[in-house]
Amino acid sequence: MDTIYQKLRDLDAYPKINEDFYKRTFSGGIITIVASLIMSLLFISEFRSYLHTIKETTLVVDTSRGGTLRINFDITFPAVPCTILSIDAEDISGEKHFDIRHDIIKKRIDVHGNEIEARKDSIGAPKIEKPLQKHGGRLEHNETYCGSCYGAETADDHCCNSCEEVREAYRKKGWALHNLDMIDQCVREGFFQKIHEEKGEGCNVNGFLEVNKVAGTFHFVPGKAFHISDFQPADLIAVQKDDYNISHKINKLAFGEYFPGVMNPLDGVQWLQDTTSGMYQYFVKVVPTVYTDKKGHNIESNQFSVTEHLRNLDAGHYQAVPGVFFFYDLSPVKVTFLEKGMSFLHFMTNVCAIVGGTFTVAGITDSFVFHGRKVVNKKLLKKLG
Template identity: 60%
Template sequence: MNRVFSRVRNLDVYPKVNEDFYSRTLSGGVITLASSIAMLFLVFSELELYLKTVTETKLVVDTSRGAKLKINFDITFPAVSCTLLSLDAIDISGEQHLDIKHTVMKNRIDARGNLIQMRYDRIGTPKIGKPIQKHGGEIERNETYCGSCYGAELSVAECCNSCEEVRDAYRRRGWGLMNPDLIDQCKREGFVQRIKAEEGEGCTMYGSLEVNKVAGNFHFVKSFHLENMHLPHESKAFGEDSYNISHKINKLSFGDYYPGIVNPLDGVHWFQKTPNGMYQYFIKVVPTVYTPLRGSVIRSNQFSVTEHYKGPEIGQRTAPGVFFFYDLSGIEVNFTETHTSFLHLLTNICAIVGGIFTVAGIVDSFIYHGQKALKKKREIGKLG
């Protein structure tokens, strides 16, 4: 056993020197103190980097199929009343949603921006008077009500039982709603009175919509707006010859929030100088996947944007409204949160300790031998 211990002892590459042979110097003490402070500083810096989360970025081709695109919005129109404001969405696949009310809220605001009323976008006013049947007479006992669509029916059996349904039928046909006072459903619901009651008000529309993950656009326009020859008459029917599309984008995002996301349109203001113009935002949506260190993967989007205002042209009626045209990038950005590995931390700490120890030893040796050489020259009188 002693022979084994002796052989192990012979492997020691750190032979110990008797303390009687040590020579401690002031310069060595200063170098030791300075190197110890530097060593502690670098070790704590490395520990801080180890505890900090690092986000790695990688670009890949977007291979998702059949996904949906979620659009979150919160936009204020200080000069358009809630009843006149609507949201439409159209994509290149041909799918369109006109006057969207699902998952959308509207806040009526006064000229100073103060909240008047919060409500879902529904007519919601009590019916007044007796409804007129599609065949022209009043509804009789035990007879199911079927209101007229005033020529906009797609089939003989189609019924329009509310002002909203009449407007939708006209919109499908591409017609303008000339005078709501002549529409029984609108008259019973007090639709024109409601528009007049909201005169001078503004509206904040917020919510979200889910669309196909293809290029398209969504736009905020007057409820009755359609690109046809009836539009000017229609505007005059409501006492409006101009349409002010001044707006403030409180929030606009494509998908869910993830740490570090920047939405370039949040807080953007635009004030209209000429009436009946079209303000356009051209958006490039970049699919983004964020993988946190803990928790589920977040699939979202970031985007870049350019803006353009198209004013009314002489002899033509420019479609007034705020339009958001979006297109999708074929490149996906992946953000992944990671930690420095523990083995990497140990390697760096060993490198710090060993490196500083070695450099300090070289400096100490240089100073020691330099002082020794100077002392010898001084003793023999060769130092001038």
């Protein structure tokens, strides 16, 4: 046992010096304090670097096919009532959606921007005791309701059971339909009554759309669209007047999930209308983005850039209608963000380098100061002697 102890003691790379041979100096104490402060500052800086992550950005060709694109929005229209505000969407594949209501909440707001009411559906279809039949009579017991198309029927059994179906039947005939307040279905659905109740109000609409991952458009228009061609509503119910104040504020607009560092350029953007009527257009270029954190978790989302254009509407313009339109297209290039951080072994290596390096430099400095003072003192002694 004593032999092993002796062998281990012989391997000591740090031989100790008897304290009797130590000589502590004032300059050595100052250098020790300065060296300790330097080591502490360097350690804190290195520790912050260890906790901090860097993002490595690369560009690759987006080879993904199919899938859907989620559009999150929160937009306030201070001068458009919720009842007449319609959300429509269309893409280049031909898929069209009019007056979208699912996953969308509309909040009525007053002239001061205060919330009045939140609801998911803007117009209902309440039951009435005796709805009007297409032959002009009233529905009796055990009869199936078949609403009149008011002369636009294409067959004897053609029924129009809603205001929208009546308008669509007239559109297919190429006829103009006025005085919608005289249509029983429109009156039954309470469309004009709600418009009168919400006169002077605004609307906040928020929610999301799940659309095909292809170029398309979605828009907010004051009315009910029944036909869209080349992303332009060509037929719209005009309600009471021909022009609307489409001033709006985009509280939030995002294509996909949130990820660290994302900047959505339209968040908080506000536009106030100073013309009689107009179509405000946003042309959006969506860039697919993949964010990978330090733990290897992937977030598939999108960034986007945007340009804006106001299209003034001339009286009697056929295809252009007042509203806010978002035209989006997808970039063929995908951006990938990869989070990287310093490994713990790398951190420990740097800490050892800081401690050892500072200690060594301080020792050299102390030795230089100590021996320098000795040389100076010897010269002074010679002069005095």
